[in-house]
Amino acid sequence: MAARVVASIADLRALAQRRLPRMIFEFGDRGSYDEITLRWNRADLDALEFRQRVMIDVSQLSVATTVLGEPWSQPVAIAPTGLAGFFHRDGEICGAIAAEKAGVPFTLSTMSICSIEEVRRAVSKPFWFQVYLMRDRGFSKELIERARAADCSALVLTLDLTVQGVRRRDIKNGLSIPPRLTLQSALQIACKPRWAMGMLLGKRRTFGNFEARIQGTGGLRTLSQWIASQFDVSLTWRDVDWVRALWPGKLIVKGILDAEDARLAASTGVDAIVISNHGGRQLDAAPSSISVLPEIAEAVAGRCELLFDGGVQSGQDVLKALARGARACLIGKTFLYALAANGEAGVCRALDILRSELEVSMALCGVTDVQRVDRSVLRGG
Numbered sequence: 001m002a003a004r005v006v007a008s009i010a011d012l013r014a015l016a017q018r019r020l021p022r023m024i025f026e027f028g029d030r031g032s033y034d035e036i037t038l039r040w041n042r043a044d045l046d047a048l049e050f051r052q053r054v055m056i057d058v059s060q061l062s063v064a065t066t067v068l069g070e071p072w073s074q075p076v077a078i079a080p081t082g083l084a085g086f087f088h089r090d091g092e093i094c095g096a097i098a099a100e101k102a103g104v105p106f107t108l109s110t111m112s113i114c115s116i117e118e119v120r121r122a123v124s125k126p127f128w129f130q131v132y133l134m135r136d137r138g139f140s141k142e143l144i145e146r147a148r149a150a151d152c153s154a155l156v157l158t159l160d161l162t163v164q165g166v167r168r169r170d171i172k173n174g175l176s177i178p179p180r181l182t183l184q185s186a187l188q189i190a191c192k193p194r195w196a197m198g199m200l201l202g203k204r205r206t207f208g209n210f211e212a213r214i215q216g217t218g219g220l221r222t223l224s225q226w227i228a229s230q231f232d233v234s235l236t237w238r239d240v241d242w243v244r245a246l247w248p249g250k251l252i253v254k255g256i257l258d259a260e261d262a263r264l265a266a267s268t269g270v271d272a273i274v275i276s277n278h279g280g281r282q283l284d285a286a287p288s289s290i291s292v293l294p295e296i297a298e299a300v301a302g303r304c305e306l307l308f309d310g311g312v313q314s315g316q317d318v319l320k321a322l323a324r325g326a327r328a329c330l331i332g333k334t335f336l337y338a339l340a341a342n343g344e345a346g347v348c349r350a351l352d353i354l355r356s357e358l359e360v361s362m363a364l365c366g367v368t369d370v371q372r373v374d375r376s377v378l379r380g381g
């Protein structure tokens with residue numbers, strides 16, 4: 001990876017910051033409103049302490065696990081992130097290939113730059129597809145059918161974005177999709193020629209899954225306005241049944257942060273839920289994901305699998321989430337930093353870092369099998 005030594009996710013973040021125009025870096029890095037939840041996600045993970053144990057044989061240590069009946073090389077998957085293709089040329093394809101090489105799932109966002117079909121052609125194993133339910137249910141149905149045709153192994157239905165939390169940095173930076181050339185953005189892009197060249201060589205610069213809509217909306221700017229107008233504020237749990245009828249495979253709902261909602265989600269018969277506050281990008285002053293994980297694990301009581309995201313930037317964070325009841329973690333920002341830092345190789349490096357940090361932390365906690373991690377690795381349980 002260039003001449004720089006990358007020893008941590010923080011190093012990848014620093015590289016990403018150097019390589020991306022400010023508006024793109026901050027789109028990925030920042031949170032909504034006062035960014036309270038964004039900070040709590042990290043602060044609450046940092047505050048947890050391990051029990052260091054000694055004189056336990058950890059010579060046979062395994063971080064391999066099984067999630068939704070599939071083998072994973074470690075309990076980490078790549079979260080859906082819209083516009084990943086702006087963090088690196090053909091970013092979604094780079095992410096999917098890296099995940100396949102590392103033996104973990106990749107989740108393609110509805111709001112990706114590369115389309116479902118383009119990503120499918122680039123990998124041999126199925127990936128996960130994330131969907132938003134839109135007012136135009138015909139279009140949501142079409143997306144779900146395309147995911148089925150691409151053999152996606154799970155559908156991730158995101159529930160926490162029926163209205164969009166305001167990210168003030170995006171407003172100040174004038175971020176628009178596709179990027180509009182203003183004096184401010186032209187200056188930012190001119191400072192990052194390597195990124196600009198990558199974008200010019202990439203397959204596309206707007207939402208790949210919406211290509212067919214571009215013709216009908218009379219231009220790209222109208223397309224992003226159309227998408228914004230499509231989020232549906234009238235969603236209820238009945239809509240999960242509607243999705244279930246269209247999708248016979250594994251169904252995951254994402255964006256649960258409350259024990260009562262977790263109970264309701266489990267009773268709809270979903271296969272897994274993702275405990276998530278959208279990386280601190282939606283409801284500001286909502287609790288950190290790690291703080292609500294134990295009560296949600298208790299409420300769900302094993303009726304479906306629990307995935308976790310929000311602030312995961314080290315193998316230690318992964319171990320803490322597992323200790324509090326998660327089966328596995330998703331990485332959002334960590335993935336995007338790695339992607340921006342060095343494309344596919346960067347994402348492979350990030351997954352390597354997480355894996356080795358997890359292994360070392362388990363060894364020092366005296367735990368040998370990641371599938372048996374429980375509260376006893378934490379001080380105070």
Ligand SMILES: Cc1cc2nc3c(=O)[nH]c(=O)nc-3n(C[C@H](O)[C@H](O)[C@H](O)COP(=O)(O)O)c2cc1C
Pocket residue numbers: 027028029041079080081082083109110111130158254276277278279280281309310311312330331332333334336
């Ligand atoms: C730039 C960016 C774009 C995102 N886009 C989506 C999306 O399209 N769909 C979705 O369900 N979640 C999206 N998320 C949320 C992530 O899937 C995930 O919940 C969150 O990033 C986890 O927190 P972390 O970034 O601290 O790991 C996005 C997150 C980021 C940072």
